Amino acid sequence: MDLLISKIALFLILLSTGGFIVYVIRQSKSVFRCSYWVMFAGFIFQTLFLAYRYFDLGAVPVVNLKLSLAFYAWCIIGVYLLFQMKLKLMVLGSFVAPLAALFIILSSAIPPSPETVPLVFKNIWLVIHVFSMFIGYGIFSLAFIGAVMYLIQERQIKRKTIGTFFKRLPSLETLDNINHYSLIYGFPLFTVGMITGAVYAQYALGSYWRWDPMEVWSLIIWIAYAVLLHERLAVGWRGRRAAWMSILCFVILLALFFGSSLWFNGYHSFGSFGEGSRLP
Amino acid sequence: MISIVNIGMNHESAPVELRECLAGENMGPADILAKMRDAAPLKESLFISTCNRIEALCTTDDPEAAEGIIIKLMSESSGVSEEEIKSHMYSFYDMEAVKHVFRVASSLDSMVVGEPQILGQVKDAYRLAALQEKTAGVILNRLMHKTFHVAKRVRSETGISETAVSISYAAVELAKKIFHTLDERSAMLVGAGEMAELAAKHLLKHGVKDLIVANRSFERAVGLAESIGGKAVLIDEMESQLVSADIVISSTAATSYVITADMIKKTARKRKNRALFLIDIAVPRDIEPKVNNLENVFLYDIDDLREVVNENSSQRMQEAVAAERIVEEEVLKFENWLRTLDVVPAIVLLKEKIEDIRKAEIKKSLPALGNLTQEQINIIETLTTSMTEKIINDPILMLKTVAGRSSKDRFLDITKKLFNLDQDKE
Secondary structure (H helix, E strand, O other): OHHHHHHHHHHHHHHHHHHHHHHHHHOOHHHHHHHHHHHHHHHHHHHHHHHHHHHHHOOOOOOOHHHHHHHHHHHHHHHHHHHHHHHOOHHHHHHHHHHHHHHHHHHHHOOOOOOOOOHHHOOHHHHHHHHHHHHHHHHHHHHHHHHHHHHHHHHHHHHOOOOHHHHHOOOHHHHHHHHHHHHHHHHHHHHHHHHHHHHHHHHHHOOOOOOOHHHHHHHHHHHHHHHHHHHHHHHOOOOHHHHHHHHHHHHHHHHHHHHHHHOOOOOOOHHHHHHHHHOO | OOEEEEEEEOOOOOOHHHHHHHOOOOOOHHHHHHHHHHOOOEEEEEEEEOOOOEEEEEEEOOHHHHHHHHHHHHHHHHOOOHHHHHHOOEEEEHHHHHHHHHHHHOOOOOOOOOOOHHHHHHHHHHHHHHHHOOOOOHHHHHHHHHHHHHHHHHHHHOOOOOOOOOHHHHHHHHHHHHHOOOOOOEEEEEOOOHHHHHHHHHHHHOOOOEEEEEEOOHHHHHHHHHHHOOEEEEHHHHHHHOOOOOEEEEOOOOOOOOEOHHHHHHHHOOOOOOOEEEEEOOOOOOEOHHHHHOOOEEEEEHHHHHHHHHHHHHHHHHHHHHHHHHHHHHHHHHHHHHHHHHHHHHHHHHHHHHHHHHHHHHHHHHHHHOOOOHHHHHHHHHHHHHHHHHHHHHHHHHHHHHOOOOOHHHHHHHHHHHOOHHHHHO
């Protein structure tokens, strides 16, 4: 059953991604509206699928890379839908959808692995930790997308090549604002995620901080975003520099996301569940 | 037969760097006009120099020599080699020249088709030629009056000027792509030319809140600031005003950079890196091009804006077709008038001869009539004048009618023989 739901979600999200790409080329509002609602439907199905997994596993469905990616994509789409309600920026979907689609395709391409959940995973702190972390990722992804759009538009204006994207992309001010607000909302969530993670570690592992590679890497990301936010608010970084910094932060974030499961060997990594279950 | 020669360069034929050189530091239009007046093959002359074009117009019997002299003059005044100038110039003769002048003044040849400034600039150039340097004669006077008439017709009969995508409009569009909305933004004009004024009005219409006018002549700054609702500052305050400005439009006649990259760099921190949009509509340029490389600073010069505008102007081509038709129509009319010029000397001679006869006869007869009142003398004057005029009216009309035809010379010949005009002259 859940397999069917996830297939439907995948199909709808890919369909809407196609629609968003057609929209950016043809600039037809009805294409946008269709894509938006298909995306919304896809989000509902993805929610159903993840909810099913949640209750089935009894824990947040991030127990392996396959599920984590599905959850991450869900966060990106969810954050986008919220932002879109406020921003009403039609072209944004054309950039967000491909990123979400990429993660969902990756997720579906990974062969299923046994999803055994140790008892320590069934904990409220962990739920808060995972949710705030992932929604934070989702918001930072939007900051990244805003930054990419900013750099494209900035390049058009600087080089005076008033091409296709000039008309289709919003103003630099708007794009910089996406970056600004993504940080304002994303950073506190990420911080909450860090703190609840530490609390959970104390509860489950007996110490707040273990210098696990994932923890160190997360700290680096946290510091990077903290620097960016500080520079923005206090020094007045904006525009191009803030956009590049956002992109850099996001690349580190992605490295963490994939690296943790592929290379690192700590309790966070998805490959080391057996060890995880052996933890006290 | 006399020829009309027009040599010039515009935004299409020459790059901005070359136009900058020719916009002239060494010699103003008045000096060039004075030299044109002194050059023998040129009879009447006119010189138009704007930030987008240079046009030299003259009448001559020897078009080739005239062209050579004009190019030599331009080369001398700018320091650019004659070859370089030649390769970026266009030249038109007679009706083609007339047509070009009509098109220029009607703003059909403008970088931004329909922009209103050019007509004023052509009028200024004519004023200089007609009143100050006295280089305009029968043909140019007529041509320029017709030119203004054509420009007026194009403006009122086509939508070109209303729908004109002006440079200011393009600038506003760009500003919106940078600032999203212009509400609450502040703008600064550096230099208070016509073009800057137009741009400022556009900005204010789109929500710009504060407008600052910095100008070398403070009086002019105050005048402009008052007329459009802004604040005037001294040119020396310009640098400190950069901190609060979001949009700067520069259009001074300065020959070196008014705003440099260092100047902008210094303000960046105080500005908290807020975006700055600089528009340089001056030639020579006012703002150092390097400024565009600075972070969150965007510089557009007049040629860049042209690129932007090109895109929007295609749909307005319809109106341009109607305007071109008006121009063609008026060129034909002018051509007809110009042809009558060939018969004008004969007509003048004829009129003079008849008038001489009339005066001589009155002089002879008056003493024989005894004491007449002034009123009676007046009646005799009127009577004789209308008689002579009516007698020669038909021959004159005939001459004017044949003026454009090949039989013209035969008619002129007959007229001269019938009235014995040539002999009289001697």
